[in-house]
Amino acid sequence: MTGGPHPYQELSMTTTGAILGLVLTALYGVMFLKPEPAKVWANKLARHYQAGIYTMALGMGWFWLLVAPSTSILGKWSMPLGEFSNMKPYLQLGVPLAAVGMIVCVKEFLFVRGLGLCLLMAAAPILYSSFLKDAPLRILMPITAYIMIIKGLYFVGMPYLFRDGARWISADAKRWKIASLTGLILGLVILGCSLTVWRGY
Numbered sequence: 001m002t003g004g005p006h007p008y009q010e011l012s013m014t015t016t017g018a019i020l021g022l023v024l025t026a027l028y029g030v031m032f033l034k035p036e037p038a039k040v041w042a043n044k045l046a047r048h049y050q051a052g053i054y055t056m057a058l059g060m061g062w063f064w065l066l067v068a069p070s071t072s073i074l075g076k077w078s079m080p081l082g083e084f085s086n087m088k089p090y091l092q093l094g095v096p097l098a099a100v101g102m103i104v105c106v107k108e109f110l111f112v113r114g115l116g117l118c119l120l121m122a123a124a125p126i127l128y129s130s131f132l133k134d135a136p137l138r139i140l141m142p143i144t145a146y147i148m149i150i151k152g153l154y155f156v157g158m159p160y161l162f163r164d165g166a167r168w169i170s171a172d173a174k175r176w177k178i179a180s181l182t183g184l185i186l187g188l189v190i191l192g193c194s195l196t197v198w199r200g201y
Contacts, residue, residue: 006079013194014201016130016141024184024187031184039170039176047108053110130142
């Protein structure tokens with residue numbers, strides 16, 4: 001990493017909360033307002049190979065930024081890995097190879113595995129933005145981040161759970177409505193906080 005603080009450490013709750021709130025509101029808003037098309041897509045995505053190419057490439061690319069050469073133009077995104085920092089040169093080569101290998105050879109549930117990786121990567125900036133802040137309702141940020149981490153770990157390790165979960169929730173209109181409404185409310189609350197009580201944090 002270069003001399004200054006990592007970009008994650010400079011994130012504000014206002015910016016991070018607004019992005020997170022918009023994503024959650026858009027995603028769960030579509031699920032709530034357009035339940036039937038959303039159910040079809042939810043059940044298709046688990047085995048959607050083309051979508052999996054994008055999620056896996058995004059997740060692996062995001063991870064590569066954290067191990068990028070500190071002397072390169074992307075060096076400001078590089079993070080110290082403590083005792084494992086000497087592994088960075090190997091990761092800089094290994095991560096792209098792993099991404100290609102996953103996309104070419106591990107086509108089963110590729111979307112879910114890639115989504116899990118993206119969730120794990122996205123949790124870090126959310127946690128950094130709320131770290132040691134005393135803003136009202138700041139707990140929403142780490143709670144959401146830890147939920148993303150848990151989901152990400154399961155999606156990467158046991159991707160069939162996404163398929164089973166999508167089938168279970170979409171099989172009952174009440175379950176679908178509760179799930180989508182809960183996510184929509186969370187997104188709206190986080191978005192509202194980012195524009196009001198989190199301003200300046």
